[in-house]
Amino acid sequence: SAVISQKPSRDICQRGTSLTIQCQVDSQVTMMFWYRQQPGQSLTLIATANQGSEATYESGFVIDKFPISRPNLTFSTLTVSNMSPEDSSIYLCSVGTYQRGYNEQFFGPGTRLTVL
Amino acid sequence: DAKTTQPPSMDCAEGRAANLPCNHSTISGNEYVYWYRQIHSQGPQYIIHGLKNNETNEMASLIITEDRKSSTLILPHATLRDTAVYYCIASNDYKLSFGAGTTVTVRA
Numbered sequence: 129s130a131v132i133s134q135k136p137s138r139d140i141c142q143r144g145t146s147l148t149i150q151c152q153v154d155s156q157v158t159m160m161f162w163y164r165q166q167p168g169q170s171l172t173l174i175a176t177a178n179q180g181s182e183a184t185y186e187s188g189f190v191i192d193k194f195p196i197s198r199p200n201l202t203f204s205t206l207t208v209s210n211m212s213p214e215d216s217s218i219y220l221c222s223v224g225t226y227q228r229g230y231n232e233q234f235f236g237p238g239t240r241l242t243v244l
Numbered sequence: 245d246a247k248t249t250q251p252p253s254m255d256c257a258e259g260r261a262a263n264l265p266c267n268h269s270t271i272s273g274n275e276y277v278y279w280y281r282q283i284h285s286q287g288p289q290y291i292i293h294g295l296k297n298n299e300t301n302e303m304a305s306l307i308i309t310e311d312r313k314s315s316t317l318i319l320p321h322a323t324l325r326d327t328a329v330y331y332c333i334a335s336n337d338y339k340l341s342f343g344a345g346t347t348v349t350v351r352a
Contacts, residue, residue: 132287159338170331171288171342220287224338230276231338235287 130155130223132236140242141211148207149239151221156201159224162194165238166217177204177221211243245341246271246334253347262319264346266332269313275336277308279317281328282345288331291317322350 131154141147151160160177175183175196183196198204208215218238225232249267256262268277279291292299292306294315299306305318319326331345 161339163342170344173339173341176339222287230293231278231335231340232290232293233280233288233340235289238285238287 130157130225130234132221132223132234134219134221134236134239136239137237138240138242140244143212143243145211146207146209147211147241148205149219149221149241151204151206151236153202153223157223157225158201160198160204161222161224161233162196162204162206163220163222163235164217165220171220174206174219177206208241211241213243216241216243245336245339246275248332248334248343250330250332250343250346252344253349255349255351256319256322258324258350258352259321262322262326262348262350264317264319264330264332264348265314266317267314268332268334271312271334272336273312275334277306277312277315278333278335278340279304279306280331280333280340280342281326282331283325283328288342291330322348324350324352326350 133152135150162174163171165171173186174189175185177183177196177198179198195207220238222233222235246268278293280288282288294306308315327350329345
């Protein structure tokens with residue numbers, strides 16, 4: 129299994145500012161993903177973080193709002209830009225492996241963001 | 245990914261088996277059925293998956309109907325620590341689409 133850590137674990141931010149969330153994995157993985165979980169809701173995939181190239185965003189998410197970096201196979205960042213109270217959510221990174229022949233994803237503990 | 249339908253909530257007694265249903269009537273032949281759960285304030289956790297055959301691991305059993313249009317996750321001896329939101333996902337690629345899931349409350 130993969131062990132994933134995220135920083136910060138939580139933050140309270142003012143509207144109009146930006147926050148960068150870090151995701152660190154204890155082993156090299158091909159696939160990394162970023163999800164958003166709004167209060168009381170399920171998880172929504174934001175994007176796939178691609179190593180060495182631009183992230184692949186899902187419908188409704190754009191690079192200007194959620195820029196993602198993936199400089200190597202163990203690390204990725206998600207920035208939430210120009211924040212508004214609607215961005216208050218838990219942001220989770222996950223990694224996907226096919227080591228056991230199927231798509232198994234491991235999730236980080238999440239970053240709880242509150243925007244005032 | 246095929247759409248899945250789950251009951252919004254269910255209760256079960258500690259020590260008893262919990263049977264969680266999932267409908268996926270439009271599932272395609274190469275889509276796996278995955279189950280994840282999310283305990284409060286944690287990231288989701290993989291439980292089990294299957295394609296056609298029934299599967300069992302140390303956490304649960306997965307029963308898939310012969311026509312693959314529905315499945316049941318079985319927690320054989322539910323404990324209080326099994327209280328969580330359980331997600332049933334049908335997928336044939338690396339992306340997972342989470343629905344609303346079933347909130348399972350295990351009561352002493």
